[in-house]
Amino acid sequence: MFLAVGARRLRRAASLLQRFQSTLVITEHTNESLTPITLNAITAAKQLGGEVSCLVAGTNCDKVAEELSKVQGIARVLVAQHDVYKGFLPEELTPLILATQKQFNYTHICAGASAFGKNLLPRVAAKLDVAPVSDIIEIKSPDTFVRTIYAGNALCTVKCDEKVKVFSVRGTSFEAAPVSGGSAKVEKAVTAPSPVGQSEWIEQKLTKSDRPELTSAKVVVSGGRGLKSGDNFKLLYDLADQLHAAVGASRAAVDAGFVPNDMQVGQTGKIVAPELYIAVGISGAIQHLAGMKDSKTIVAINKDPEAPIFQVADYGLVADLFKVVPELTEALKKK
Amino acid sequence: MAALRALVGVKRVIDYAVKVRVRPGGGVVTDGVKHSMNPFCEIALEEAVRLRERRLLQEIVVVSCGPPQCQETIRTALAMGADRGLHVEIPAPEYESLGPFQVAKILAALAKKEGVSLVLLGKQAIDDDCNQTGQMTAALLDWPQGTFASALTLEGQQLTVEREVDGGLESIRLRLPAVVTADLRLNEPRYATLPNIMKAKKKKIEVLKASDLGVDLSSRVAMQRVEEPPQRQAGVKVETVDDLVGKLKEGGLI
Secondary structure (H helix, E strand, O other), X not given: OHHHHHHHHXXXXXXXXXXXXEEEEEOOEOOOOEOOHHHHHHHHHHHOOOEEEEEEEEOOOHHHHHHHHOOOOOOEEEEEEOHHHHHHOHHHHHHHHHHHHHHHOOXXXXXXOOHHHHHHHHHHHHHOOOOOEEEEEEEEEOOEEEEEEOOOOEEEEEEEOOOOEEEEEOHHHOOOOOOOOOOOEEEXXXXXXXXXXXXXXXXXXXXXXXXXXXXXXXXXXXXXXXXXXXXXXXXXXXXXXXXXXXXXXXXXXXXXXXXXHHHEEOOOOEOOOOOEEEEEOOOOOHHHHOOOOOOOEEEEEEOOOOOHXXXXXXXXXXXXXXXXXXXXXXXXXXX | OOOOEEEEEOOEEEOOOOOOOEOOOOOEOOOOOOEEEOHHHHHHHHHHHHHHHOOOOOEEEEEEEEOOOHHHHHHHHHHHXXXXXXXXXXXXXXXXXXXXXHHHHHHHHHHHHHOOXXXXXXXXXXXXXXXXXXXXXXXXXXXXXXXXXXXXXXXXXXXXXXXXXXXXEEEEEEEOOEEEEEOHHHOOOOOOOHHHHHHHOOOOEEEEEHHHHOOOOOOOEEEEEEEOOOOOOOOEEEOOHHHHHHHXXXXXOO
């Protein structure tokens, strides 16, 4: 009896606490459009149970703010448009986030665990004198999160007793928030603090591609050392075209110069979890598996029957990729 | 040109090639398991050594925080070309809960104490996979940060960093002093040669405690549980491309 009452009281206390949660999602965007991982971060933020706000900082925010105001589940969109946010430098964004935090006292601050989020959030956390939590895959409660360690070979549940919980969200572990049906208020963020001027953005060299973006693609075709040259990657591009797939790569393929670094899938590259992942000429090292083993279905094409990739593959084909990849492309054309 | 000094942080981790095992009671088996220098730390150190070889750096101070075995990691760094070592000894019980924030506080304190202009770190440790220490060190020092670096150019007080970002590469310019974290593509670390390993034995390692630096090691983030990830079910081998296409069609994947 006593136990039951205790539990009920606890639950009430917990829901009371949840009512006072408020989360700030740091929006990742290109000044033109919202980066999809932000939508996954918003879903994670909603799971915390409190009010969700988004901060959009950049040189050009109108389009993105409008996009965000329609995303379901957001109460408020704060906009900070200024030339100082060119290149989204963390030295300039951090004071803005600190000022916003001072004004609204959020209990949680988060962003997607992309290059942008990973670069920025730990700097914000240290300035708030709190330890951040990286790349969470699950929210158990407002202060308890699950994340992977050792290249995804162990799951770690962490309890964070910091006054502000700062965390980055693994995009593939949370659904994207619906981009319509929302009606958030768009407001101007606090006045931009004066420029810090320690750093300067010079240029970017982005890899152009018509294919879907790697981290959000439904199908991914990846190549490894077995492709032997950059030219041979054309085989994978042809196959990918038939499947409307993104093309990824192992570290070996990037290091050998077959493809650019932003195509790398793995512990230190991108984490993907598509419906279908086709690994071609990839042995399946621990570091590569870390980036793709949550894919729904894994297909491996490799001539070495002992390759570790076959231990995680749903369908394995032991064969020479130079023979079977063109065959597969042809078979898909006929379909 | 004024001579610069660099602080390089190195972490001792379970070797990257080891398949880690989760203990039934929680945690990861570390006893009797091969350890080595975190691969990203090797790259950071190699970059520092190259900068010194081009006479852009005067001295490389290498630091590691943790139990006594960290001194082996520091020795390796000295054999690769660091000038002297600092070992911030953390007793085993406290090391269990040592996180990037505490390490960042130690590194920031040492950067000030040693008067360095550049802190070079790996972009992440392959055990905790946090990718936080460099960013937090920069924050605590109020220095600019060049994370995920794949190329560095040092000219006077300016550092140009090419960074690996999601869509490709970007270049930024930082004013020294600065913190840089190394990505895989920054360089190819050298092997320590036997003569250099012998010479490294004569180099000095100073042992300090976190309290000497005024750093409080208490942590408000606690690991509650460590478990095995769900295992995938064994798949099937198919004989031909047609079989494969058939299976994928059955599953509604194509």
